[in-house]
Amino acid sequence: MIVTFLGTGSGAPTTRRNVSGIGLRFLQAGKWWLFDCGEGTQHQLLRSPMKISQLDKIFITHLHGDHLYGLIGLLASRSLRNGEASPLTLYGPPGIDRYFRAIMDVSPVHLQYPLELKVVSEGVIYEDEEVVVSCRKAKHRVTSFAYSVLEKDKPGAFLVERAKEAGVPSGPLFGALKRGEQVTLADGRVLDGKDFVGAPQQGRKIVFSGDTEPCQSVEELAANADLLVHEATYADHDKELAVRSGHSTAKEAAELAKRAGVKALCLTHFSPRYEDEDGDFSMDDLLKEAQAIFPMTTLAEDLGSVEVKRVRKTVGETDLPCYNE
Numbered sequence: 001m002i003v004t005f006l007g008t009g010s011g012a013p014t015t016r017r018n019v020s021g022i023g024l025r026f027l028q029a030g031k032w033w034l035f036d037c038g039e040g041t042q043h044q045l046l047r048s049p050m051k052i053s054q055l056d057k058i059f060i061t062h063l064h065g066d067h068l069y070g071l072i073g074l075l076a077s078r079s080l081r082n083g084e085a086s087p088l089t090l091y092g093p094p095g096i097d098r099y100f101r102a103i104m105d106v107s108p109v110h111l112q113y114p115l116e117l118k119v120v121s122e123g124v125i126y127e128d129e130e131v132v133v134s135c136r137k138a139k140h141r142v143t144s145f146a147y148s149v150l151e152k153d154k155p156g157a158f159l160v161e162r163a164k165e166a167g168v169p170s171g172p173l174f175g176a177l178k179r180g181e182q183v184t185l186a187d188g189r190v191l192d193g194k195d196f197v198g199a200p201q202q203g204r205k206i207v208f209s210g211d212t213e214p215c216q217s218v219e220e221l222a223a224n225a226d227l228l229v230h231e232a233t234y235a236d237h238d239k240e241l242a243v244r245s246g247h248s249t250a251k252e253a254a255e256l257a258k259r260a261g262v263k264a265l266c267l268t269h270f271s272p273r274y275e276d277e278d279g280d281f282s283m284d285d286l287l288k289e290a291q292a293i294f295p296m297t298t299l300a301e302d303l304g305s306v307e308v309k310r311v312r313k314t315v316g317e318t319d320l321p322c323y324n325e
Contacts (some may be wrong), residue, residue: 001026001151001204002307003229006034006044008268008300010233010247011066013040016275017302019066022208022229022268023050024149029130031056034074035147035208041070042077047303053081057126059133060092061210062144063099072103079112087114091126093143094119120145131203136221138212141246146218148207148225154310155180156198163196204308207262211269213243214252222260226308229300230257231269235286238271250286254293265290268300 002025009017019038026032032050034041037058045052055078061067071090078085090096097117118125122145126133131151138144158178167185168174176183180193207222209230222228233247242249248256250267257265267290274283283299290297298306 001149001206002305003206003227003266004048004050004305005268005300005302006041006048007036007038008270008302009066010231010269010271012272013038014272014275017270017272018044019070020269021070023048024206025050030054033057033059033149035059036061036067036210037069037071037074038066039069042074044303045074052078053085055088056086058088058090059147059208060090060096061138061146061208062093062140062142063095064142064211067211068099072100072107072109075111075115076109079109081112085113087116089116089118089126091118091120093145095143134221136217138210138218139215139246140211140213144210144212146207146209146212146221148205148221150205151203151310153203154201156200159196159198166191166196168196201310204310206308209248209253211247213246214248214256219256219260222256222262225260225262227264227266227306228257228260228262229266229268232267232286232290233269233271235274235281236289237281238273241271250290251293254290254297257294257297263296264306265294265297266300266306267297270299 004023004025006021006023007018009019013019018040020036021038021041021044022035024033031054033056097119100117120135122136124132124134131149134148135145138146163174163177173183177193177196180197182190182192184190205225206227207225209218211231212218230253231248232250232253234242234249236249236251239249253267274281274286287299
């Protein structure tokens with residue numbers, strides 16, 4: 001899975017950073033999901049490796065404009081793909097349905113694909129054979145949700161050579177062992193399938209905080225995540241501004257990541273006040289503030305990516321996955 005940032009700024013776009021939008025790519029499935037859709041998100045897509053026709057789901061964290069105002073334009077543009085677009089599901093907090101209907105009433109768009117709209121509440125909001133998506137309420141000025149994408153564990157590979165060495169004939173007995181079943185050979189030996197399957201591949205977990213003050217619910221949702229993408233609108237010396245506006249500082253995000261036991265933290269949603277490299281406090285200073293508490297911290301950049309690789313290991317082990325900017 002690859003997280004690609006389409007916008008990493010807060011409030012309004014700047015020459016360096018667009019407002020919030022994050023893509024989550026599932027490479028083998030040929031699809032991707034979008035978390036938040038600030039103004040200009042579809043323009044960012046034109047410069048990204050993601051195709052709008054392969055967009056499968058959209059998750060909106062809350063209804064502030066810098067996370068929402070690109071939504072209708074993106075949905076409309078997706079209809080201009082000559083019938084290529086597949087069905088799409090839109091998830092969001094209470095009010096997302098009224099917002100969508102109000103826009104459509106005033107400026108109707110005839111979507112060329114089925115759109116399913118789901119208003120979320122805390123708990124599991126989507127599950128299939130491969131992943132489970134859950135959400136918890138964050139702490140912001142309006143109703144806001146953090147989302148967790150948890151990949152289910154995959155069984156280990158069938159150890160073909162070991163089975164051959166044990167004298168197992170290829171065919172149905174191979175399949176039975178691969179499924180973990182017991183088999184009886186012609187000579188009377190009983191073999192246990194678990195001895196012929198490699199270590200399982202533990203599912204990856206990625207959590208998106210949305211806009212939030214540091215809070216227990218997000219910390220619990222992020223527990224043991226491979227990657228936590230957390231907002232860090234302000235530096236610690238501007239904590240008063242963070243409290244006033246319902247946001248987190250870089251220090252607070254790092255402290256939460258440490259308590260939650262995540263493997264890596266990527267900060268996003270930055271105030272433009274730190275973009276001036278000649279100013280009193282820069283983005284590098286913001287990163288140092290977080291890394292002093294949680295060293296495995298990086299800063300998100302527009303159109304930058306973080307790859308979370310699946311690691312073959314026994315469930316319960318704590319080897320770090322690979323992260324690439």
